Amino acid sequence: MDTPLATENRWLRARLETLIETARETEDKLNRLADLEFRLLQARDLSHLLRLLLQDLKRDFELDHVGLVLCDPTGDLQAALEDPLLDGRWPLRLIPDAAPLQGLHAPVLGPAGDGDPAVLRPEGEDLASRALLPLGRGDQPQGALLLGSNRPERYTPDQDTFLLRRLAAIVSVCLENALAHWRLREMGVTDPLTGVRNRRFFDQRLRDEIGRMDREGHALACLFIDIDHFKRVNDGHGHAAGDRVIAAVAQRLARHLRRFDLLARYGGEEFVILLPALDDSELRSIAERMRRTVAAAPVPVEGDDAIQVTVSIGGARLPPGGLQGQDPVARAHKLLGNADHALLRAKETGRNRVELAEEDLCPQGGHAR
Numbered sequence: 001m002d003t004p005l006a007t008e009n010r011w012l013r014a015r016l017e018t019l020i021e022t023a024r025e026t027e028d029k030l031n032r033l034a035d036l037e038f039r040l041l042q043a044r045d046l047s048h049l050l051r052l053l054l055q056d057l058k059r060d061f062e063l064d065h066v067g068l069v070l071c072d073p074t075g076d077l078q079a080a081l082e083d084p085l086l087d088g089r090w091p092l093r094l095i096p097d098a099a100p101l102q103g104l105h106a107p108v109l110g111p112a113g114d115g116d117p118a119v120l121r122p123e124g125e126d127l128a129s130r131a132l133l134p135l136g137r138g139d140q141p142q143g144a145l146l147l148g149s150n151r152p153e154r155y156t157p158d159q160d161t162f163l164l165r166r167l168a169a170i171v172s173v174c175l176e177n178a179l180a181h182w183r184l185r186e187m188g189v190t191d192p193l194t195g196v197r198n199r200r201f202f203d204q205r206l207r208d209e210i211g212r213m214d215r216e217g218h219a220l221a222c223l224f225i226d227i228d229h230f231k232r233v234n235d236g237h238g239h240a241a242g243d244r245v246i247a248a249v250a251q252r253l254a255r256h257l258r259r260f261d262l263l264a265r266y267g268g269e270e271f272v273i274l275l276p277a278l279d280d281s282e283l284r285s286i287a288e289r290m291r292r293t294v295a296a297a298p299v300p301v302e303g304d305d306a307i308q309v310t311v312s313i314g315g316a317r318l319p320p321g322g323l324q325g326q327d328p329v330a331r332a333h334k335l336l337g338n339a340d341h342a343l344l345r346a347k348e349t350g351r352n353r354v355e356l357a358e359e360d361l362c363p364q365g366g367h368a369r
């Protein structure tokens with residue numbers, strides 16, 4: 001039979017082992033958290049950041065659900081998520097303002113309750129416990145992170161929230177940074193007057209599209225579009241009215257684009273469009289529709305004025321495998337050069353017209369400008 005001392009000794013040993021085990025688990029959790037925070041801070045862009053939050057966080061911390069709600073009053077996040085780099089499968093909700101998150105000022109831990117904001121209730125998931133973490137700076141949350149578990153003891157109201165608050169602060173700053181980077185990149189490739197892509201973006205995409213047409217075996221077409229007698233608009237109505245006309249023409253052209261077409265402002269009153277996978281007759285019919293849409297109604301400008309505008313359009317097409325073997329820059333020049341020559345013909349033969357290039361219109365392969 002044990003002496004009282006031996007019993008106490010055994011009890012103390014068991015207690016010590018439990019404490020050591022708890023300390024080990026806490027240390028392991030801290031290390032995993034520090035590692036995740038490090039990766040969040042190093043995230044390259046919004047897509048990378050979302051992957052870390054919605055996939056890695058769930059896996060590394062054995063969570064059954066991770067959800068993210070973000071305020072998007074300007075629509076920038078929505079636009080950033082339409083980036084082809086993102087696949088849109090995230091358990092992510094965008095809301096126009098913070099009203100649905102009213103009252104969420106600090107982490108809330110415990111079983112999911114009826115008082116949880118509706119946007120933070122995952123569809124089809126019955127969580128035994130969850131942590132709701134407000135994101136953003138200041139009093140008003142700009143979003144929230146939901147960590148959910150099927151184990152009731154995972155999140156309880158009496159738990160310390162220091163680590164969760166730290167995680168939420170880091171996530172908030174990283175999201176803000178990623179969005180600021182995205183906005184900066186957008187500014188560098190967007191024409192401020194019309195909101196369409198600028199020439200720098202177009203030049204880059206043209207090279208990419210030539211590579212893609214070879215891989216996917218489709219054609220690549222290009223349209224040059226120039227506003228007719230635009231100098232008269234400026235001279236007769238002023239520069240501001242001219243700007244208004246340029247912006248309106250961009251909007252009218254954009255109505256006819258497919259999701260993967262690219263419209264860019266190439267220079268003053270000239271636009272360029274890249275259209276993959278079209279045959280000659282489809283190219284002509286899209287170009288004709290654009291020409292008619294621009295001419296269909298005068299553009300309203302300051303006061304009661306409205307200005308009738310027309311455009312001339314030149315198009316060219318590289319058929320599947322066209323000029324394969326030549327270097328991509330030479331092929332790009334050839335495509336643009338042919339479209340440019342066709343535009344010149346449209347101008348010379350009366351304006352408000354569409355002309356498509358005959359093959360080898362520009363045998364030197366040089367862009368006319």
Ligand SMILES: Nc1nc2c(ncn2[C@@H]2O[C@H](COP(=O)(O)OP(=O)(O)OP(=O)(O)O)[C@@H](O)[C@H]2O)c(=O)[nH]1
Nearest residue numbers: 226227228229230231232234239240242243268269
């Ligand atoms: N308002 C405004 N005008 C611009 C802008 N960029 C270029 N322009 C003007 O666009 C006009 C282009 O005129 P031209 O290239 O001579 O040709 P056009 O009058 O359009 O005549 P055609 O092209 O031959 O039909 C010039 O007067 C430029 O000053 C701009 O951003 N805003």
